[in-house]
Amino acid sequence: MSDRKLPRLLQAPAVILLLIWMLVPLSMTLYFSFIRYVLNNLRRPEWTKPLPSNWRGFGNYEFVWNNKDFWLAIQNSLLIVGSIIILTVTLGILIAVLINRAFPGRGIVRVLLISPFFVMPAVNAVLWINMILDPVLGLQGLAVDGINQLIVSLQTAPGVGWFFSLWPQLEPISFRATQTSAYAVIIMVTWQWTPFAVLIFMTSLQSEDQQQKEAAILDGAGAWSQFRFLTLPHLGRPIAIVVMIQAIFHLSLYAEIEIVSRGNGNKNLPYLIGEFANNNIGAASATGIFAVILANIVAIFLLRMIGKTLME
Amino acid sequence: MGRIVLDKVSKSFGETEVIPPLDLTIEDGEFAVFVGPSGCGKSTLLRLIAGLEDATSGKVIIDDEDVTQVSPSKRGLAMVFQSYALYPHMTVRKNIAFPLRMAKMSQSEMNQRVEQAAGILNLADYLDKKPGQLSGGQRQRVAIGRAIVREPSAFLFDEPLSNLDAALRVGMRLEIGELHQRLKTTMIYVTHDQVEAMTMADKIVVLQAGVIEQVGSPLELYRTPRNRFVAGFIGSPKMNFIGGDEAAKHGAHEIGIRPEHIAVANGSGAWSGVVGVSEHLGSDTFFHVHDTGLAETITVRADGEVSLNAGDRIDLAPREDVIHKFDAQGMRIA
Ligand SMILES: Nc1ncnc2c1ncn2[C@@H]1O[C@H](COP(=O)(O)OP(=O)(O)OP(=O)(O)O)[C@@H](O)[C@H]1O
Ligand SMILES: [Mg+2]
Numbered sequence A: 001m002s003d004r005k006l007p008r009l010l011q012a013p014a015v016i017l018l019l020i021w022m023l024v025p026l027s028m029t030l031y032f033s034f035i036r037y038v039l040n041n042l043r044r045p046e047w048t049k050p051l052p053s054n055w056r057g058f059g060n061y062e063f064v065w066n067n068k069d070f071w072l073a074i075q076n077s078l079l080i081v082g083s084i085i086i087l088t089v090t091l092g093i094l095i096a097v098l099i100n101r102a103f104p105g106r107g108i109v110r111v112l113l114i115s116p117f118f119v120m121p122a123v124n125a126v127l128w129i130n131m132i133l134d135p136v137l138g139l140q141g142l143a144v145d146g147i148n149q150l151i152v153s154l155q156t157a158p159g160v161g162w163f164f165s166l167w168p169q170l171e172p173i174s175f176r177a178t179q180t181s182a183y184a185v186i187i188m189v190t191w192q193w194t195p196f197a198v199l200i201f202m203t204s205l206q207s208e209d210q211q212q213k214e215a216a217i218l219d220g221a222g223a224w225s226q227f228r229f230l231t232l233p234h235l236g237r238p239i240a241i242v243v244m245i246q247a248i249f250h251l252s253l254y255a256e257i258e259i260v261s262r263g264n265g266n267k268n269l270p271y272l273i274g275e276f277a278n279n280n281i282g283a284a285s286a287t288g289i290f291a292v293i294l295a296n297i298v299a300i301f302l303l304r305m306i307g308k309t310l311m312e
Numbered sequence B: 001m002g003r004i005v006l007d008k009v010s011k012s013f014g015e016t017e018v019i020p021p022l023d024l025t026i027e028d029g030e031f032a033v034f035v036g037p038s039g040c041g042k043s044t045l046l047r048l049i050a051g052l053e054d055a056t057s058g059k060v061i062i063d064d065e066d067v068t069q070v071s072p073s074k075r076g077l078a079m080v081f082q083s084y085a086l087y088p089h090m091t092v093r094k095n096i097a098f099p100l101r102m103a104k105m106s107q108s109e110m111n112q113r114v115e116q117a118a119g120i121l122n123l124a125d126y127l128d129k130k131p132g133q134l135s136g137g138q139r140q141r142v143a144i145g146r147a148i149v150r151e152p153s154a155f156l157f158d159e160p161l162s163n164l165d166a167a168l169r170v171g172m173r174l175e176i177g178e179l180h181q182r183l184k185t186t187m188i189y190v191t192h193d194q195v196e197a198m199t200m201a202d203k204i205v206v207l208q209a210g211v212i213e214q215v216g217s218p219l220e221l222y223r224t225p226r227n228r229f230v231a232g233f234i235g236s237p238k239m240n241f242i243g244g245d246e247a248a249k250h251g252a253h254e255i256g257i258r259p260e261h262i263a264v265a266n267g268s269g270a271w272s273g274v275v276g277v278s279e280h281l282g283s284d285t286f287f288h289v290h291d292t293g294l295a296e297t298i299t300v301r302a303d304g305e306v307s308l309n310a311g312d313r314i315d316l317a318p319r320e321d322v323i324h325k326f327d328a329q330g331m332r333i334a
Helices: A002-033 A059-065 A070-099 A106-118 A121-132 A139-155 A161-165 A180-206 A210-218 A223-234 A236-250 A255-261 A269-276 A281-310 B042-050 B092-102 B107-120 B136-148 B166-183 B194-200 B218-223 B228-233 B244-249
Strands: B004-013 B016-026 B031-035 B057-062 B077-080 B154-158 B186-191 B203-208 B211-216 B240-242 B254-257 B262-265 B271-280 B284-290 B298-303 B313-318 B324-326
Touching: A002 A281, A059 A281, A070 A106, A070 A180, A070 A223, A070 A236, A070 A269, A070 A281, A106 A180, A121 A139, A121 A180, A121 A255, A139 A161, A180 A223, A180 A236, A180 A255, A210 A223, A210 B077, A223 A236, A236 A281, A269 A281, B004 B042, B016 B042, B016 B057, B016 B211, B031 B042, B031 B194, B042 B077, B042 B154, B042 B186, B077 B136, B092 B107, B092 B136, B107 B136, B136 B166, B166 B186, B166 B194, B186 B194, B194 B218, B203 B218, B203 B228, B211 B218, B211 B228, B228 B254, B228 B324, B240 B244, B240 B298, B244 B254, B262 B298, B284 B313, B298 B313
Parallel strands: B031 B186, B031 B203, B077 B154, B154 B186
Antiparallel strands: B004 B016, B004 B057, B203 B211, B240 B254, B254 B324, B262 B313, B271 B284, B271 B313, B284 B298
16 A cells, blocks of 8 residues: 555645646635625625625526526527537538648648638637628628629620619628627637648548558449548547537637627627626626536537447 | 459659569469569559559550559459558448448348358458457458458459468468469469468569569479579578589589588588588478588578587588579579
């Protein structure tokens, strides 16, 4: 037994530090979620102190559960995370397979492909919403305007004018409107995180066994069958990694939502926590605990799904 | 059917010509072995036949049909790779069935063929395991199983046994030999191990730097090597080469004699020397003899009973009728 003591003693600082690191914030959140605790209240000044006498039981949870934005926030969290994951994984696999072949300028193309990942999230959001997605001044507005002008000019053309006069005027989409702001967030985060997926998949593709491919060619497998039966199973684990990491990161998206719509109609759980935390720490903590539960459900669900479909 | 003809086939990778134009015919049902030192182009030649590499010039003809431009899967050949190249995510059953699945065969026929192949190769107990759970020999058998279910017109093996240990190699060598007798399908087998070549082949093709040095049956190559390279490559231990006066006595630039054709004589040999290292195999003993005045060392095969120590003097009696003579270009003098 004594020869076990020293290693344990030496491990102890790291383990204790890790426990403090994780347990202290978690237990504080748990504690706050069961008391009345606000930052500012003139009529009930005793609520501004985190005292056990302010015990509220599950009152905060009930309050959050019945908040009109709570279910919207959960749905939105799932919509945003799910869509981003599906899009980045699909695009990532496509791009990685394409640039895995040799072609002139491959090095430059790879560097360019990775670069969105180095843009700061807030900058990314500002650029997209103002310069690209803006219905008047952004690329979107300009493009829609250009197409409309082209159609108008074609309407007066001899012979085919009648055909184009039946076409409708195109309307630019406002991505700051309530529902569409979630799509804007999905688009910009997908753009930023696809390089991450590409990078991981590309590394994995380079370790793919070439003789297996040759064996498959001789066995009569076409390009699609090789992809389906060799490449995709080979990418199973990297896909699982990309999905898990992105699920962790995107469940806590905040900056993009703040910049695109300031939470107008498009909130996710972190944004809701942020709104509560302006004053009601108890409710914010309860929402935080809901977020932890949601994250765990998502994680278990994803692990099962990926394990089943890809590992055969 | 499976008659394979290479008609002036050559292969270059960029500037370097790996295989100069070459002609070769492999008859239907034949077991042909390509041997040669590492890097001489054996694999490249096999891949040219399989269609995994495009010929730079010349024609590949299978059963009187020019298949040079035909895709690998349409050539009706099956290949077994050195690394086995099994599909790691599929069970053994799925691995073996894969070519049939690609050919859109019915499930019942697929099962029947897989069971049959598994029976031939003793794989029935492993059908539901993944390749990662099998030993090297079992994996090799799965790779062969995947090849035979397709009923190809010829099998191509690229050093299939080189990852196995010595005992297993001898066992698998026999199994492949038996498989050939049973299926009577053309097989082309690449190896750099001349023992494998000698024991398995109907026809050996000796290659050096992409050039065919000699084609013939194992015994033809052993008895009448066309040149010094083949003489040195076929046979184990290597043939002894002797130049200088001794060669001149036989009217040659250089003579060669195999270790098994030199007898240990007691006091009355044509040659004599001092014993260096002895290798005892039990049945035979190989003596490496120095200070003969003929060559650096002369290797001699003696009976396992003969016992001599390092430093002992030894008299050698070469068999005159099996001395090989070579001219200055290394070609055989009849
Ligand atoms: N894709 C390639 N590109 C350039 N050179 C190649 C390529 N493949 C093979 N070579 C060259 O062709 C020559 C023959 O290679 P090959 O693989 O056919 O040799 P081998 O006889 O099979 O050798 P080994 O016994 O080591 O397997 C080698 O010199 C090798 O460097
Ligand atoms: Mg090779």
